[in-house]
Amino acid sequence: MKGLFITFEGPDGSGKTTQIKILKKYIEEKGYEAVLTREPGGTKISEKIREIILDKTHREMDYVTEALLYAASRAQHVAELIQPNLDQGITVICDRFVDSSIAYQGYGRHLGDSVKIINDIAIRGCVPDATFLLKVDPELLVDRRSLGEMDRLELEKLEYHQAVYQAYLTLEKQYPERIIGIDANRSISEVSEDILRRIDFLIMTKAQELL
Ligand code: TYD
Numbered sequence: 001m002k003g004l005f006i007t008f009e010g011p012d013g014s015g016k017t018t019q020i021k022i023l024k025k026y027i028e029e030k031g032y033e034a035v036l037t038r039e040p041g042g043t044k045i046s047e048k049i050r051e052i053i054l055d056k057t058h059r060e061m062d063y064v065t066e067a068l069l070y071a072a073s074r075a076q077h078v079a080e081l082i083q084p085n086l087d088q089g090i091t092v093i094c095d096r097f098v099d100s101s102i103a104y105q106g107y108g109r110h111l112g113d114s115v116k117i118i119n120d121i122a123i124r125g126c127v128p129d130a131t132f133l134l135k136v137d138p139e140l141l142v143d144r145r146s147l148g149e150m151d152r153l154e155l156e157k158l159e160y161h162q163a164v165y166q167a168y169l170t171l172e173k174q175y176p177e178r179i180i181g182i183d184a185n186r187s188i189s190e191v192s193e194d195i196l197r198r199i200d201f202l203i204m205t206k207a208q209e210l211l
Contacts, residue, residue, distance in 0.1 A: 107167030
């Protein structure tokens with residue numbers, strides 16, 4: 001049986017990291033093996049690409065270059081880590097995946113459909129079984145962090161983050177069978193209860209498919 005591929009999406013600072021850790025523990029307690037990974041990154045090569053992308057001094061980076069680097073990082077991640085683990089029946093939980101590129105580069109940078117095309121090449125059919133979209137209006141998030149802590153991308157204007165957020169809402173409507181919108185304006189435990197309930201359903205559905 002192939003492992004479940006679960007991704008998390010949402011604005012920067014929406015609480016993905018906390019929820020991902022809770023989910024990993026829960027899946028392991030149920031007796032399944034799970035690996036946790038992130039994008040951009042996850043492998044040695046992909047982490048090197050991440051450094052290039054998020055370097056604050058790379059202000060001159062062209063948007064197409066940026067989109068191609070995210071896709072390149074993802075191609076390596078899928079080939080080296082994600083697909084091999086899924087093939088061994090291990091659940092893979094990934095912090096951000098293709099939807100981030102569609103939202104941030106496709107809509108945020110106005111690169112449009114080309115982003116999907118380059119990412120289809122990168123992922124070779126490796127599509128998540130479920131994507132949790134943590135929904136928090138970016139306006140509520142900006143003041144939580146100090147400027148000094150922000151990386152190059154986080155320093156972008158609020159308008160950009162609003163465009164990204166609207167793109168996520170569009171994707172949620174476009175892929176209702178895969179993308180599960182979660183109201184993240186609630187406490188950590190309320191949000192996680194919601195996610196774990198849906199995971200139980202997903203595991204049950206997958207088990208029934210195999211009967
Ligand atoms: P990171 O520090 O990992 O942020 P977060 O904790 O919010 O995930 O930085 C990742 C940044 O890269 C984040 O601002 C979103 C952006 N990003 C893209 O623009 N496109 C992508 O395909 C991915 C994976 C991330």
